[in-house]
Structures are given as C-alpha cells and as structure tokens.
Amino acid sequence: MRVLVRRIAFYVVTAWAAITVDFFIPRLMPGNPVSAVLARLQGQVTASTISGLEQQYGLNTKEGLWGQYVHYLQNLFHGNLGISTSSYPAEVTTVIRGALPWTLGLVGTATVISFALGTLIGIGVAWRRGTWLDSVLPATTFFQAAPYFFIAFLALDLFATRLGWFPTGRAYGQLDFPGFNATYIGDVLSHAVLPALTIVLCSAAGWIVGMRNVMVTTMDEDYVLVAQAKGLPKGRVIWYAARNAILPSVSGFSLAIGFVVSGALLTEIVFSYPGLGWILLQAVGERDYPLLQGIFLIITFAVLAANLAADFVYVLLDPRTRQEA
C-alpha cells in the first residue's frame, strides 16, 4: 500500500502546483489583459463585481503577493471560483456544475469503451502478427494524427447532415426537461452517439498500437512458450500474455487521458455539446477569465482523479506492487 500512499502524495502536490500555476499565470502576463476586460465590463456589471474581480486578479490592491495568494487559496477551499463575466451574474462554480455531468458522462463512457476496444484489438493484432491484420497499424496512424475535431467534422457532415441518422448537435432535443423517462434517455443517447464515436475512433488508435507493441514483446517471453508447449488452450495463453502486456497501457494512462480529455473538449465544441468544452469556447470568446481558470482547475482535478483510479487498477493487476513493504 505504500505505493498508493506515495502516488496520492504525488497527486496532492501536483494539484497544489496546478493551483499555484493557475494563480500566477494572470499575474505574470505582459500588458495586463485583465484590466482591459474589466474596462470593457464597466457599466455591464455591478461595481461590487468589478471590485471582486479586481481583488481576484490582484489589481488596485495594496495587498502583497503572499496575501493575495492566501486569499486565493481561501476562496478556493470555500469552493469560490469567482463570478463568470460571460454568464453574469452566475458564479463560475454554477456554470461549471451545469456542464460537468455532460462531459463526465460522455468522456467517461467513451474512454472506457475505447480503452476496452483498443486493448482487445491490440491483442488480436499482436496475436496474428504477420497477417493482413498488420495493415491495421498504418491506418490507425491516420486517426492518431487527425485532430479530434476534424474527425468530428467528418462524422457530423456524413452521419448527421447527409444521412440524417443522428441529430446535428446539442445533447437533447426538447427544450424543457421532461424527467427521466425512456424518451428522454433515448434522446440523450442518440445525441451522444456521434461525439462518443468520434472520441472512441481517435483515442482507440493509441491503445491499439500501445497494446500491440507490448503484447508482441510479451509473446516472446519463456512462460508464453511454456504455456503453449504444454498445450494450454489458445485463449488461456492469450490471457496470460495479455494480463502482463496490459500493465504499460495502464501505467501509460496518465499520458493518454490528458490528450483524450483535450480532444473531447474540442469534440464537444463541434457538436455544440453542452459540456465543459462548450463553455470553454464561450469563455475564450468572451475572455471570461474566472471561468477559463475554473475550467482549467476542474479538468486538472478530474484528470488527476482518473490517474489515481488507474494507479489503483495497476496495484490490483500487478501483485508485485503489493509485495513490497
């Protein structure tokens, strides 16, 4: 368990570092962009909001940097991320809370599907190395290299506009919430198919190649040869090899999840899906700094949590991590 404690400590430190980076970015920027935005907001929002924003970004204040930092941390621990200027007078936390479930549902489901699918395909391709299946690999590079949002463009154009199989955007059809009945759920699912498909197509490629490469190496191990030599059924042999080969995929999760989440945010924008990506676009367009920073923090925390989950799975899968201590 010491492994996990150390990992948790690492994530706590990383979260703190991300929070600190978030604090310093606006203060280090040349040209003072915040005051320009505040000048534009003059008259649109109340004077107290302006002074609140000034305090948040350390403008017109006699407080030193350290005092500002302490204030910032205090606000953060109280769950106060400031006021969103683009959806004034809503708070940043309220705006994010409305969008977060859509992103978690979409990205979470798509990531699980793509990891499972990609790993299985990777095993298959490695097992049948030297056959026509190898030609799958160059094809995956295209999906690996194409931006998520471009694949989203293609999916939208083909399946929604030309074929009309799926809706062209947003997460649900009705304007008012009818309650969790079958129609509503079906509606939500049909809106989620294309964005999820895009994310799966783009991210599965990485898992396929990663799994295949490690699997190919693992299949050379003596124990695989022994397993075959003593006549174990093929499925059993594949299972033994795959269990060992999947470890780098799980530990490489931290690298991948950041890419997947980033890609998913852009996918949401193309589909006008009302998740974090969509409000991120608004925040960028309106230069809504508090919202922008809030989204960054929330995404970072979500990615760290996903990493922690991957670490737990790793400990479950690999008995060696449990032996030491």
Added chain:
Amino acid sequence: MSTGTGLPGAGLPGAGLPDAGLPGVGLPVTGVPGADPAGTGPGQPAGAGLALPPPGRARRFQLPRSPKIIIGLVMMGAFLILAVVGPWLAPYNPSSSAIITNGVPQPPSAAHWLGTTQLQQDVFSQMVTGGRSTVLVAFAAGIVATVLSVVIGVIAGYRGGLTDDSFSMLANFFLVLPALPLLIVVFGFLPPATGSNDLLIGLIISITGWAFGARVLRAQTLSLRNRDYVESARIVGERGWRVIVFEILPNLTPVVAASFLFTVLYGVGTYTALAFLGLINPEHWSWGSILFYAQNNEAEISGYWWWYMPPGFAVALLGTALALLNFGIDEFINPRLRAAGLSRRRTGKAGRGKLPRRFVLGVTPVIRADEGGQP
C-alpha cells in the same frame, strides 16, 4: 494532441537500444537475406557493448529502408517544401474578401481549386499560406522541447540522486497536467499580438511538450550510465559534459529522434487546436484558423466540405507522416516490433494456427535455422 499512448513510448522502456545492437541479434545468421534491411542498422556496431563505439555516424546510424520510413520521408519533404514556398504559390490574397454571392461559399471550380469561403476568400490560397505557420510552429515546438528533454532527461539520468529526483518530479508534473487546458489559459491571458509570432507560439507550446521525451531519455541514460565504455571514459578522467555529449548522446540518437517527431506531432495538433479555438490571431493564416472560420460559419452542417476538409486532411497527413517516421524508428530501436517481411514469410510456412515466434536475443537463430533452411 490527438495522439494516444502508443507513440514512441509504450514499447520502449524495456527495449534498450544498446541491447538491440548486441551481437546475438545479428540478422545475417538467420539466413533471411535482405528481408529486413532495418536489421543492418543495429546489427553493425556489433562491438558496441565491448569497446568504444566505432566512429563515423553515417555508418552507425542507417535508417531502415522500410516502406513506412520512405513514405513518411516523402510526405514530410512535401510539407517542408510547402512551408517554404507556400505563400508564393497562393494565386489570391488569402484575406481579400468580397461579398458577391450573398455570403454563400462556392464549391471548387477552375478559378478556385478548393472553393471559397462565405467571403469569397480562396481556400486554396489560405491552405498554402497557412502551411508555413503550421509547420513552423510545430518544428519550433519540436526543437525547443527536444533540447529541453535531452538536457533535463540526460542530466537527470546521468547525475542521479537529488538532481534526478527533482527533475523527475518536474517531468511527472508536466506529464499529468492536462496540457491543452493549461495552454488555453496561458493564451487566453496573452496579449493578442502574440497570436502572430510563430516562434513565440512554438516556444510556449514546447513548455508543455518536453516531459515525455525527458522521461524516456532518462530511462535510457540510466541503462547506459554504467556501461563499460562510459565507465572507462569516466575513469580516464573525462569531464561530465564530455562523457554525456560524446559517449552517451550518440547512443541515444534514435530515442532523441523519436521524441523530436513526437513533439512535432504534438505541436501540430496543439497549434491547430489553439487556432481552432480562436486563441491565435485568426488573421494569421494557419490550418487551424481556417478550421476556426469554417466552424464559425457552420461549414460542417451546411455541406461546405471543401472548406473544412483540406485543412483537416492536411493536419492529419502531416501527423501521419510524422507518425510513420516514428513507427520506423520504433522498429529500429526494438526489432521485435517489425511485422513485415520476416514474420510473414515464417507464418506462411509455419501455418496460420501457429504462434509466430520471434527470436530472443541469441537463442533464436537456432530455431530459425531449422525452419528457414537455406541462407
């Protein structure tokens, strides 16, 4: 940024490149002439583990002539040429606009090869003009990030101790931090003038892109650090930087190349994403900014395919070229990843149901000799 885990990484850690060069793997023994030219690369410095590496980088570092590498190189060359001459090829000014068709984009025609935007701007001109910025940012990001990762990764691996701990911590921090959201915040705060300076953009992107390469390079350096030839150089009294530059770095070349390609690929995706979001000055033409305008004018749900497809495919093809080169280098580092030639032949002979066994260092030539037969 659309890259997954697989890029240079997943198979790497175990497959040290010096091991690939050990005498045991020498392909000539196996009697497969020319089936896998890649094998000659690592096969040549047969004495690498025993004595000082032979001088002459050209002989030691031959790129495998696999189709992947060749296709990748050709595509890469085409994109580089486009980046240089692109803006002079543009038949029209990419920004000059006119409202003559009621704001309806026109499909491709003889006058406009890739059609027009709703402002009657020529998409082809935008494409060839935007190529330069895209390629420039990506390569700037790749070069800076590679230098950073070599410096940090190799020093961490070579020095060990506290240096290693702190550098590794820094790299791990940048690895788990979601890069694009961070860059979005940074570019959101930057003054708009930054949005036209390609080199500066590349520099900022590189800050989030070096960590992966540093981690891989550190692992490789660790495995090289205690090799005999490095030890002897140290005992002779060479200074630290000289050991690093002349003894260790040459043996890291393929890994450095792989991490360079990876960061260029990362730079292309990230820059396109940032421009697509409108964080880069949209007047500064790049493939991402064309996509920005296409998205803003709902090209994808209005059937204006000629507007969003060229930049999207260009980014994807540039990425594919880089990934193909990366694949080639991966196979060069880890010969077991090679799928073509050898194993196809073997499976053909051995029958479908059989597991295509590969060699494990010195053992397999024997296995192969009685299967393969003739030299």
